[in-house]
Amino acid sequence: MITLQKLAKVFNTKDGAVTAVDDIDLTIDQGEIFGVIGYSGAGKSTLIRMLNMLEAPSEGTVEVAGKPMHTLKNRQLREARQEIGMIFQHFNLLWSRTVAENIAFPLEIKGLSKSEQKERVDELIKLVGLEGRGGSYPSQLSGGQKQRVGIARALANNPKVLLCDEATSALDPKTTDSILDLLVDINKKLGLTIVLITHEMHVIRKICHRVAVMENGKIVEQGDVLDIFRRPRQEMTKEFVKQVTEPEETEEALNHLFGEEGIGQVLQLTFVGGETQRPLITDVIRQFEVDISILQGKISQTQHGSYGSLYISMRGDKNTVKEAVDYIRAQQVEVEVIHGG
Structure with missing residues (x-):
């Protein structure tokens, strides 16, 4: 056209x-x-x-x-x-x-x-x-x-x-x-x-x-x-x-948490399409000995499907945390370590 x-x-x-x-x-x-x-x-x-x-x-x-x-x-x-x-x-x-x-x-x-x-x-x-x-x-x-x-x-x-x-x-x-x-x-x-x-x-x-x-x-x-x-x-x-994915209040809240003792690794998970509907965090907790806290999340709709961004804190043995992160990535979910990596 x-x-x-x-x-x-x-x-x-x-x-x-x-x-x-x-x-x-x-x-x-x-x-x-x-x-x-x-x-x-x-x-x-x-x-x-x-x-x-x-x-x-x-x-x-x-x-x-x-x-x-x-x-x-x-x-x-x-x-x-x-x-x-x-x-x-x-x-x-x-x-x-x-x-x-x-x-x-x-x-x-x-x-x-x-x-x-x-x-x-x-x-x-x-x-x-x-x-x-x-x-x-x-x-x-x-x-x-x-x-x-x-x-x-x-x-x-x-x-x-x-x-x-x-x-x-x-x-x-x-x-x-x-x-x-x-x-x-x-x-x-x-x-x-x-x-x-x-x-x-x-x-x-x-x-x-x-x-x-x-x-x-x-x-x-x-x-x-x-x-x-x-x-x-x-x-x-x-x-x-x-x-869209990281409003100013998200950045302020996360920066405040970085200073807290025992926060562990802070990860940003990015989900696309059907992945936004999966109980991924539940699966990770069941399979790995890690503690996960959900810090903030948001799902947005585009003309081609949904897009989700989730911030979590993950604590545990260093090798176990790495295995859990590798597992998340294997589920076609983008993972970025934004603190504690």
Whole structure:
């Protein structure tokens, strides 16, 4: 559905040339939800804006839905953009228009009749869960409702691709989850390819099939979300994974425990898929003469299955502890000794 080859973007500033996107190759499959994550300045916003040519690349090629976007001009580009919807962090609604009129705006530009516009707008209002709010103005809506209008408007022309530029970062956590659930629902109902950029790993974890991690204009790591959670290779990726698996309170609690006498080895166990359901700790205690204390644990769901992280303290004879750890690893569970190894 989307193919990027040798894509680069250089901005010429008073302080010299700034490379925002640097030699990126990327393929996004039809019907998948693909996430791009990175901190501010990583180049992700520039990257997503080059998919619909809001930013023209300095080098490289952009192909979307079979069309070479980087070669299109004027009318051809306008027609190609109708197959690419986009939603924004701050909604970009027309404040003097009602919900229905905002959604109808792309249909007016396309030249549809009033009756055709109304039929399509009614469909979209129902799809995004805004029944009864068609006559409201943006100032009368909550943040989540405004973003639902933005999503409906982006879907007006039945696009093949939906681009999401930090679409949930202005929303509270509960509203964020509701918008993400809506995007998953749209993806399933319409078979829509969704590309989203974010700096929040929670967003990636919740809805994305695959993810690319950006740093300094480059993609430093990419893969299936579950694989990235299980074995992050780059330090940047590990930082993002910790947003979900190791909240700040976990680190503080563990650091406090490290100072306690007799804490033993502190291990981080990582479970993926069906392994999260196994009574592994019970099995270890039955087979080995070790004492185990569960310090903290969490299971998260991704689009490809569950991911669990468990912190335990293990005490016992040194050789027995090693045998127990080897046994855990033999059960296809990742083990990292984070204290006392």
